Structure formats: C-alpha cells, structure tokens
Amino acid sequence: MTFILGLTGGIGSGKSAASQWFESQGIQVVDADIVAREVVEKGQPALEQIQQTFGNWVIQEDGELNRRALREYIFKDPSARKQLEAITHPAIRTAIIQQLASATSPYAVLVSPLLFETSQHELTHHNLLIDATEELQIERASSRDGQNAEQIKKIIAAQMPRLQKQALAQDIILNDGHIDHLHNQLRKLHLQYLARSEA
Numbered sequence: 001m002t003f004i005l006g007l008t009g010g011i012g013s014g015k016s017a018a019s020q021w022f023e024s025q026g027i028q029v030v031d032a033d034i035v036a037r038e039v040v041e042k043g044q045p046a047l048e049q050i051q052q053t054f055g056n057w058v059i060q061e062d063g064e065l066n067r068r069a070l071r072e073y074i075f076k077d078p079s080a081r082k083q084l085e086a087i088t089h090p091a092i093r094t095a096i097i098q099q100l101a102s103a104t105s106p107y108a109v110l111v112s113p114l115l116f117e118t119s120q121h122e123l124t125h126h127n128l129l130i131d132a133t134e135e136l137q138i139e140r141a142s143s144r145d146g147q148n149a150e151q152i153k154k155i156i157a158a159q160m161p162r163l164q165k166q167a168l169a170q171d172i173i174l175n176d177g178h179i180d181h182l183h184n185q186l187r188k189l190h191l192q193y194l195a196r197s198e199a
Contacts, residue, residue: 003107003197004100006124008115008165011155012141013132014175014182019111021186028103030096032112032120039091040065046091053083089118096123107197116168117160126196128189129169131162136177 007022007029009015019029039046042063051059054073060066074081100108100123112120121127132140134156141152166172173185 002100002103003126003193004124005107005109005193006115006121006127007109007111007130008113008127008169009130009175010132010137010159010162010165011113011152012137012139012144013130014140014177015111015113015130017175017179017182018128018130018173018186019109021183022109022190025190026105027107027109027190028105029109029111030099030103032092032096032110032114032118035095035099036088036092039088039095044091046087049087050084053087054080093120093123096120107193113159116165121168126171126193127169128171128173129165130175130182131166131172132175132177134162136175140177 007015007019009018019031023029038044040050041047047059047065050065050070054070058066058070070084074084096110100110110120110124112118115121115124115127134153137156138149138152141147141155142149171189173182173189175182
C-alpha cells in the first residue's frame, strides 16, 4: 500500500509551489482541482448526470460544460449547489482513489485546497499544511490572479480557518515567501516521507 500524503493550504499559501517541488523529485501528485475538471469533461458520466439534473442549458454548443452559467446558477440557488455536489463529489473521490492507487513513485501526494472540508483527508495517511499569514495570502493571490483584496478576503473567509487547519495537519510549513526556505523545509520532510514509505 502506497503512503499517501495530503497537501493543502489556503489561497496564495504556496501549495502549488510545494506540489511542483514534489513532482520535481519524481513524486506522483494527484491534484483534486484537475480531477474535478476531468470528471465533468465531454463524454464523462458526471456531465450526463448534470445535464439530466439541470437541463440542456448547462451544455455549450461544443458539448462541454458551461461552467460559467452553472456557477452563476448555483451561486443564486444553494440547493442547486448541493445537487451538483451530490453528482461531482463521488465522481471526484472515485477518480482520486484510482489515480492514487496507480501511483508508481515511493509515495504519492494528494493536493487539495479543500482537503479537510471535503473529507478527502480520509484518503491520506498524513497531512501537510502550507501555511501563510493572511497578509501574504492577499498579496500573493492579488498579484497572481488579478483579484482585489476584498475578493480574496471573501475567499479566505469561506475556507476553513487557519487555526482549524493547523490543528488537523500533522506537518506545517510556514511559507514566508522565500522559495528556497520552502524548498529546504520540503526537502527535510521528503526524507521523512521516503522513510515512512519504506517502513
């Protein structure tokens, strides 16, 4: 059984930089955000279920999901969000399990911004939180995504509070914005994870 590391962090915390570092070490990374997009691609059973549930308006002329229209619709109707999640969450979970099971690296990483919120941490043996101060999160996310500070604060407020994530994670890296500091901390943990995967 492969040792599975959960990797999470709030918006602008540096979670992507950390997952890229693991990939550079030959560690297989399964990204929950990518899986979430894959399960609703053209021809996937989840997309057909979404169409049956919400109607043909959710499908674009090219047969792909009209994400924007669906996002606006569920934003106005919280019960529709629950209907959508009832379709997508099981499909995402199944695909994640399959991808983790086929990993050939010494251990595998499941990277997910909602690792704890969606109970995806149940699929992992150990969890690593990439943590950052709210000031740094806002600074990074606004320069990267072109969103204003208010929008980013709303996203942070909607995510699980930092303290709660810190309590749930076994390892925490405080990412102060220096990439070499991040890599040095990851290197130390990587050696521990390799040892655990051989145990």
